[in-house]
Amino acid sequence: MKPAIVLKAQFIKPNTASRKNYSSYINYIYRKEALNESESTPDYFANYIDYMNDRKKGAFGFDDKKDKLEQNEILSKANAFDNARNDNRVLWQDVYSFDNTFLEEYGLYNSRTNELDSKALIQSARDSMNSFKRSAKINNLVWTGAIHRNTDNIHIHVASVNMDEKVERESDGVQRGARTDKTLSDMKSKFINQLIDRNHRLDIMTKQRDQLVKNDFLQKPTEIQKEKLEKIKKQLPENSNKWSYNRKGMKHLQPLIDEYTHDYIKRNHSKQYEEYNQMLDQETALNKRLYGTGTKEYKKYENTKTNKLNELDERMGNALLKNLKEEERLKSRLRENEFFRNKAEFEPAQQKSPIRYRRVKYNPVLNRRTQFMIERGFNSRYKDQQLEMDNRRLEQSVEQEKSRQQYGYEL
Numbered sequence: 547m548k549p550a551i552v553l554k555a556q557f558i559k560p561n562t563a564s565r566k567n568y569s570s571y572i573n574y575i576y577r578k579e580a581l582n583e584s585e586s587t588p589d590y591f592a593n594y595i596d597y598m599n600d601r602k603k604g605a606f607g608f609d610d611k612k613d614k615l616e617q618n619e620i621l622s623k624a625n626a627f628d629n630a631r632n633d634n635r636v637l638w639q640d641v642y643s644f645d646n647t648f649l650e651e652y653g654l655y656n657s658r659t660n661e662l663d664s665k666a667l668i669q670s671a672r673d674s675m676n677s678f679k680r681s682a683k684i685n686n687l688v689w690t691g692a693i694h695r696n697t698d699n700i701h702i703h704v705a706s707v708n709m710d711e712k713v714e715r716e717s718d719g720v721q722r723g724a725r726t727d728k729t730l731s732d733m734k735s736k737f738i739n740q741l742i743d744r745n746h747r748l749d750i751m752t753k754q755r756d757q758l759v760k761n762d763f764l765q766k767p768t769e770i771q772k773e774k775l776e777k778i779k780k781q782l783p784e785n786s787n788k789w790s791y792n793r794k795g796m797k798h799l800q801p802l803i804d805e806y807t808h809d810y811i812k813r814n815h816s817k818q819y820e821e822y823n824q825m826l827d828q829e830t831a832l833n834k835r836l837y838g839t840g841t842k843e844y845k846k847y848e849n850t851k852t853n854k855l856n857e858l859d860e861r862m863g864n865a866l867l868k869n870l871k872e873e874e875r876l877k878s879r880l881r882e883n884e885f886f887r888n889k890a891e892f893e894p895a896q897q898k899s900p901i902r903y904r905r906v907k908y909n910p911v912l913n914r915r916t917q918f919m920i921e922r923g924f925n926s927r928y929k930d931q932q933l934e935m936d937n938r939r940l941e942q943s944v945e946q947e948k949s950r951q952q953y954g955y956e957l
Contacts, residue, residue, distance in 0.1 A: 549843070555730055626709060639703075644857045662700065674733045763869050764869045778802050826850065826855070830848075
C-alpha cells in the first residue's frame with residue numbers, strides 16, 4: 547500500500563550549479579502551465595513565480611497570513627528570497643503530494659465536480675511550516691506556497707528562507723540547510739493532524755482510555771478476585787512508596803495485576819473496553835493508509851495497538867496499586883483510632899488498689915511449667931481469634947468509610 551500523503555524535501559545552496567536566483571524559483575512555482583502540463587524539475591529557477599501563481603486557473607500563491615497573494619506581495623517575497631541568496635542562505639523546497647482518493651474519502655476533493663477544499667490544504671501547510679519554525683528555532687521564516695493540480699496527484703509546493711539576523715553556517719560561509727528526520731516527521735504529522743482533524747480523534751480515544759482507568763478496582767470484587775488480590779498483597783513490597791507498576795521490584799507482579807484488572811474491566815466495563823479496541827483498530831488502519839506499508843514512517847506506527855494496550859495495562863495497574871495504598875492508609879487510620887478508644891476504656895480499670903499478697907494453692911499434679919504451657923496455648927488461640935475478629939471489623943469499617951466518602955454521608 548502506498549502512502550496517502552508524501553512529503554518530499556530538499557534545499558538549494560546559492561552557489562549550486564545551474565541556479566540563477568531564488569526569485570526565479572518562485573516564478574517556477576507560480577508558472578501558468580502548472581494546471582495542464584506534466585511537471586518536471588527545472589534546470590533553472592526561471593518562471594517559478596508564474597508556476598506558483600496561475601491566477602487565470604486558480605493557482606493562487608499563499609503564505610502564513612493570506613490565502614491569496616497580490617502581485618506586489620509576490621514581488622516582495624521574491625526580493626526577500628534574492629536577499630537570502632546574496633547572503634549565502636539556502637532555499638528550502640517542500641512538496642506535499644496526495645492520493646486524490648484519500649482526499650475524496652475525507653470530503654476534501656470531488657473528482658466529478660473537480661472541487662477542492664483549498665482552505666483546508668492551505669491551513670495544513672501553515673501548521674506544517676509553523677512546526678518547522680519551532681523545531682529549527684527560526685523567528686523570521688519567509689515562505690510562500692501554491693496548490694498544483696497539473697498532475698495525477700494534487701500537490702502543494704512550498705519555498706522558504708530563513709531571514710533571522712544570525713544563522714548557522716558551514717566553513718565556506720554558506721548557511722547550513724540540512725533538516726533532521728524528526729523535523730520533517732513533525733512537519734508531516736502536523737500537516738496530517740490539521741487536514742483530517744486527527745487531534746480530535748486522538749482526544750476521543752484518550753478520554754475512552756481514561757474512563758477505563760478511572761475506576762475503583764477494589765469495588766465489589768468477586769470471591770475469585772478477592773483471592774487474586776490476596777496473592778498480590780502478599781507479594782507487595784513493605785514500603786508502599788515502591789508500589790509502582792513498572793518499578794523493577796514489581797515486574798514479577800505484573801502478570802497477576804494484569805489478570806486482575808483485565809477480569810475487572812471485562813466484568814464491569816466490557817462495552818467501553820470493546821469500543822476502545824475498535825478505536826485502536828481504526829487508528830492502525832488509518833496509519834497504514836497515511837504512511838503506507840513497508841515504509842520507514844509506518845514502522846513507527848505499526849505497533850500502535852499493542853503499545854496502546856500495554857499503556858492501558860500500566861495505567862490500570864497503577865490505578866489498582868493506588869486503590870490498595872488508599873485502603874492501607876485507611877486501615878492504618880482506623881487502627882490508630884481503635885487503639886486510642888480501647889486505651890481510654892481500659893485505663894479506668896487500672897485504678898484498682900494493688901493487691902499485696904495472693905495465696906496460690908500448690909497442685910502437685912499441675913506444676914508451674916505445665917500451667918505456663920497451657921496458658922500460652924490458650925492465649926495464642928485467643929489472640930488468633932481476636933485478630934481475626936479485629937480484621938473483620940476493620941474490613942467492615944474500611945468498606946463503610948469508602949462508602950461514606952463515595953456518597954458523602956455517614957452510614
